[in-house]
Amino acid sequence: MRKEIIYQMGNTYRDDLNVYGYYFGKGEKSACIVGAMRGNEVQQMYVCSQLVKTLKRLEERGAFVSGNEVLVIPSVNHSSMNIGKRFWAVDNTDINRMFPGYDQGETTQRIAAGVFDVVQHYSYGIQFPSFYMPGDFIPHVRMMETGFQNPSLANLFGLPYVVIRKPKPVDTTTLNYNWQIWDTSAFSIYTNATDRIDEASAKQAVASVLRFLVRMGILRYTSHSGYIATVLHEEDLRNVKSDAAGICRRLAEPGEEVQRGDVLAEVLDPLEGEVISRILSPAGGILFFAHNGPLVMEGTIVFKIIKRLHQ
Amino acid sequence: MVKTVVSVGLPVDERLQIRKQVIEPEGYDGKGKRICIVTGTHGDELEGQYVCYELGRRVREQPECLRGSVEIYPSLNPLGMDSITRGIPMFDLDMNRIFPGSEEGPVPEYVASRIIKDIEGADLCIDIHASNIFLREIPQVRMSEMTAQNLLPFARRLNIDYVWVHGAATVLEATLAHSLNTIGVPTLVVEMGVGMRITTEYGCQLVDGIFCVMKDMGIWTGETIEPKKPIISTDGQVGFVNANHSGIFIPQVDHWDSIHQGEVIGEILNPLEGKVEEVLHAPCDGMVFTLREYPIVNSGSLIARVLGGDYH
Incomplete structure (x- = not known):
């Protein structure tokens, strides 16, 4: 495992924002996993932290198939998480509404651009986002119908449901949408918690990512087959x-x-x-x-x- | 007459209500034109409040001059306005990214759909914004290239200083203005002043312009001023200045100043170390039409926008 600062932003009154990436394996950019983009996505960060822990051990055991690189970014916006805010601490903008970003633009556009520069060009992109309404979901994989979506791949996570929905204009600035537009097969995984930790669904989420990596030939690991997903459309x-x-x-x-x-x-x-x-x-x-x-x-x-x- | 556009029960003994004031001539037959003035989509933008007050006051002062319907919506986001919240409280959503909304959707989308339904059929809508708490803007109208042909004739008569015709962006399709323009209600977006403040001279300037437009439309027969001729520009003529360091921004120019390329716009200072972190320069000759108001900046914070050209 290699830990790197993939993006850094200086600050006058607080410590710098350091966004860390954890790299596993070597070779082609195979899969990238992004956790908390918002300050209340504690469960999403937790799931990624558990993935980092697990992938580290698997790498030590030689479980990565050679020629594959996996990147995990557990948290992008801990500046907001540390002060209990959902969106960017200063101007309340949402980093996940700023993609693909602009490196000469406003603060969250710069963060998005810095992150997107690193997470681009992977074959598979997996994001753990959250929903804006407070509530519990059945864990599922969500995809946007961009014309580039691939529901049969989403099935390989082995979660009970895959939901496909038509993107709205506001979705065109999310990481998931931009991943797809720039040739990464992108999936959003929803567990049933956001600002609290739900161990059961976190374990299910970790297992689903490992299962996907195994099925895509990135990891050697024996995992339960999971579900054959029911594919739904939002409507x-x-x-x-x-x-x-x-x-x-x-x-x-x-x-x-x-x-x-x-x-x-x-x-x-x-x-x-x-x-x-x-x-x-x-x-x-x-x-x-x-x-x-x-x-x-x-x-x-x-x-x-x-x-x-x-x- | 005050009418309720939409009403939604809140959990404890209160309703979220969006109200509008409808002013019509006595015995109105409904055959005149209809103008809607809307504001308060963002709860921290207050410049439109004074416009609503002043417009209503002047219309009532000369009711005999009114030939159509004037509808004033002071607050599309009343809970946000009451709680100094830019977005919609409880949902942390930017209300100007959920239009046209949906009758069957979550509460904010339902509210948005009712607003659209209420304004539908109007002959003109003016959606007044006030930048945000970070930036001060000169009175201006913004429109996309796609709508410019339809909207420029109205904008030229609105007594504002500047019209910015910008490129289309898919994300802006979720705005109130885009939704209304799409259903055939010409809608002008006015940006002026700064968040959390009211600049009464800007408000009066815009109200003068609204009367000019109403006169053109046959809604008003009273006396009006000769409106200013606005500068009209496209994206290519606008230079942006963003911070590259964090600290406090101290401007060295005034808002609306003419400036030469390379001239100092301001400095970003480090109060702990007592040093200048960055000196910011004008990207081109022109006029500072947007200037940072809130002093604390991060890397990326917008400091100024300069409209290229000679405006001495």
Whole structure:
């Protein structure tokens, strides 16, 4: 393992931001794995730290197939993580909305450019991002439909689901999108936590990356085969919204199979405690996403259901 | 008459409400044109607040001159404005990156879709921004090359100093202005002043211009000024100055100053070590139309934009 500072930004009032890359193996740029790009993505950093630990041991045991280089960047934005902010500490901009970056541009454009310069040209790019709504997902691989996406490769992670969605204009400045545009097969892996550590899904995420590296001929390692993924399109997911605002008491968990009419959650009057609304399942299927905050606004998406799918 | 554009229940005893003021002639038959003035997408941009007040005040002062509908939306992001939050509180989202929104989507996208639906059909929309807390801007209109043909005639009459016609960027397709222009509502984006402050002279200047445009459109019959002729430029004429060191920026020019290539714009100082980290120079002859307002800078922080040319 080789540890390098892949990007550095000086600072007057704080220590410099040093973005570290951990290199394994030697040869072609095979796979690059990027963790926390935002200050609250603690789980994403944790998953990458566990990957660094595991890959280090595997490399010492000679498990890397010669001619392959793997790069892991566990955290890009710890300047924000150290002060409890999600976006860039000074101007609240999102590094993952600045790709491919611009080295003569604004601060986060420069960071994005510096990182992109290093993570480009790998055959496979794996990012651990987070969702902007607070909630729990079933672990899955997400891909954008750029015309360059390859769902059959995404299946090789062995996670239960692969979700494909059409990119929106705002997505065109993400790392995943730009990786794909510049010829890297890119995958985003969602575990079911962001600002807390979920050991079970972190282990599953680490195992899925190792499985992928094995299947792509980068690593010699015996791993469980995992799942044959169900491939979904974002439009296959049905949003279930809260029709009332208040305290949300969740009664169903992601991954559960539900029937039409099942009570998925209750909304309580926040001051008087009475149930003011019951959120019913509009269809049978499997819960893919569940809101995890204690409060809901009217119209909050509390669940996303994969319609007509059974366990 | 105050109307509610969209209303969403918040968890505890409150509603998120976006409101607009609709001013029409007495006994209005609805046959006149309709102009929408919107602002407050970013909760830290306040320059548009004074414009809303002053426009409403002047229209009400001479109601007999009104021949159409004037709709004033002071705050598209009321929770952000109330909490000095640029984005949408709770979601940490830039509201000007979620348009046209979606009726079925998460709350911010639902709100965005309702805003679009409400403005749809207007004959002109003016979306007023105030830079951010870091940079001060001269009164200007920004538009993409794709919309310039349609929008320049309005911009020329808005009594602003500068029109920046910039290249198209896919990410900007998620803005309110792009969504409205796409559905046939000509929408001008005004940038002026600085975040968290109100520059009343800029506000009055723009209101004068809005009356000129309303008169052109047949919405207003009262007296108006002869608007300024704005400088019109494209991207190629704009020079950028970014910091390459962190520290505190002390300007040596004034906003709106004419400047020569190589002239010092300012210095970045290190307060701990008492030394100059960097001296920043003008990239070309021209006029400083954007100048750093907030002193703390990082590497990359935008310091100034200079519009190339002779503006003495």
